[in-house]
Structure formats: structure tokens, C-alpha cells
Amino acid sequence: MAEIGMLDIYIDGACQPNPGGHTSYGVVVKHMEDTIYKESGYLGESPSFSNNVAEYHALIQALSYLKKTTEIYVALIHSDSKLLVEQMEGRRIVRGGKYLPYYNRAKSLVKELLDQRITVFFRWIPKEKNLEANRLAILELSKASTAGRYS
Numbered sequence: 001m002a003e004i005g006m007l008d009i010y011i012d013g014a015c016q017p018n019p020g021g022h023t024s025y026g027v028v029v030k031h032m033e034d035t036i037y038k039e040s041g042y043l044g045e046s047p048s049f050s051n052n053v054a055e056y057h058a059l060i061q062a063l064s065y066l067k068k069t070t071e072i073y074v075a076l077i078h079s080d081s082k083l084l085v086e087q088m089e090g091r092r093i094v095r096g097g098k099y100l101p102y103y104n105r106a107k108s109l110v111k112e113l114l115d116q117r118i119t120v121f122f123r124w125i126p127k128e129k130n131l132e133a134n135r136l137a138i139l140e141l142s143k144a145s146t147a148g149r150y151s
Contacts (some may be wrong), residue, residue, distance in 0.1 A: 003092075005041050005071075005073060005074065006031075006072065006073070006074040006075070006076065007029055007031055007036075007066075007072050007073060007074075007076070007130070008029075008030045008031075008075075008076050008078060009027065009028070009062045009065075009066075009075055009076065009078065010026075010027070010028040010029075010078045010079075010125075010130055010133040011025070011026070011027050011028075011055065011058035011059050011062050011077060011078070011079050011133055012025065012055070012058055012079070012080060012130055012133035012134045012137045013025045013026075013052075013053070013054025013055040013056070013057060013058045013081075013137055014025050014051065014054055014087045014134075014135070014137040014138055014141055015049055015050055015053070015141075016141055018050055018051045018137060019044075019047075019050035019051070019098065020046070020048075020049060020050070020079045021045060021049060022042070022044070022048045022049075022141055022144060022145075023042075023043040023044065023045070023046070023049040023050075023053060023054045023057070023137065024040065024041060024042045024054065024137045024138070024140035024141050024144070025040060025041055025043070025054050025055075025057045025058035025061060025136075025137050025140070026039070026040040026058060026132075026133040026134065026135065026136025026137035026138075026139075026140070027039040027040065027061050027062045027065070027133060027136070028059055028132045028133045028136065029062070029065065035132075037065060038136060039061055039065070039136075039137065040136035040137060040140050041055060041061075041140060042140040042141065042143065042144045043134060048098045050097075050098050050099065051098045051099070052081070052083060052084070052097065052099040052102075053098055053102055054097045054137070055079065055081040055083075055084045055099075056084060056102030056103055056105075056106055057086055057102060058079075058133070058137070059077065059079070059084060059088070059102075059106045060105055060106055060109065062075075062077060063103060063106060063109035063110065063113065063120070064072050064109065066113055066120070067109065067112065067113060067116070068117055069118075071099070071105050071136040072118060073118055073119065074115060074118070074120075074121070075113075075118060075119070075120045075121070076110075076120075076121045076122075076123055077120060077121065077122050078121070078123050078125045078129070078130065079122065079123075079124065079125065079130070080116070080124070080125055080126060080127045080129075080130045080134075081124075082124050084122075085122045085123065085124040086124075087103060088106065088107070088110070088122045089122050096124075100122050115129065
């Protein structure tokens with residue numbers, strides 16, 4: 001496969017109710033405005049789940065996708081979570097929380113990607129610019145509800 005160069009990756013998570021609810025995520029990978037990969041999933045329900053957990057799970061899935069590629073060298077992660085973006089950039093202190101293990105895993109994956117010569121950048125975007133990833137996450141909650149996993 002030819003070298004792609006740079007990817008734009010949009011991530012989002014959802015938790016209803018937040019915290020302690022049903023949780024899902026969505027990931028959209030684009031190259032030159034073309035969607036080349038989508039992933040979404042329903043994580044279940046747990047008192048330890050929150051919107052932040054869902055956002056970080058989406059990030060972990062996106063970073064795991066990047067680890068499987070050999071054609072890229074730069075990835076720009078777009079998220080509507082200021083907390084996630086600022087923490088991943090080192091501009092906000094991580095004090096703990098239910099998402100801490102997910103944050104630690106994401107930081108570890110970013111380091112592994114750097115070892116593969118893949119640089120990851122983060123950019124905060126407003127919700128209106130993250131509709132595709134958001135729709136994937138919400139669709140997973142809807143499918144889980146329809147399947148009777150929750151009402």
C-alpha cells in the first residue's frame with residue numbers, strides 16, 4: 001500500500017445517563033476528506049462508566065487502529081472533549097477519576113506510536129464539527145436499547 005502521510009481522526013463517546021450509564025464510542029478516520037475507516041461499539045453499563053471513560057475508549061480504539069498501519073506518519077485526533085485534548089497535550093493535570101486507567105493506556109499507546117515514528121497531535125473541535133463520530137456513538141446506544149440491553 002502506498003504511503004498515506006497524514007490522517008484526520010474524529011472520536012466521540014457517549015454515556016447515558018452520565019455518569020454510571022450505558023456507554024458507547026465512535027471513531028472516524030479520514031484521509032484527504034475521504035473516510036477510510038469507521039468503528040463504533042457499545043461498552044455496556046457500569047457505575048464506573050462516564051462520558052470521559054467513553055471519550056478515552058474512543059481514543060484508545062483510534063490509537064490501536066494507528067498501531068496496525070504502516071503507511072502514515074502523522075495523525076491529528078479531533079475531539080470535542082476539552083478535558084481529553086488538554087490532558088493528552090499535557091496542558092491539564094490528571095488528578096484521577098474513573099477514566100484514569102484509560103488515560104494511562106492512551107498515553108502508553110501514543111508513546112508506542114512515537115516509537116513507530118508516528119506522531120499524534122490533538123485538536124479540540126466544537127460538537128458541530130464532530131457529528132459523524134457522535135452519530136456512530138449515539139447509534140450504538142440506540143441499537144443497544146432496541147436490542148433490549150437497556151431501556
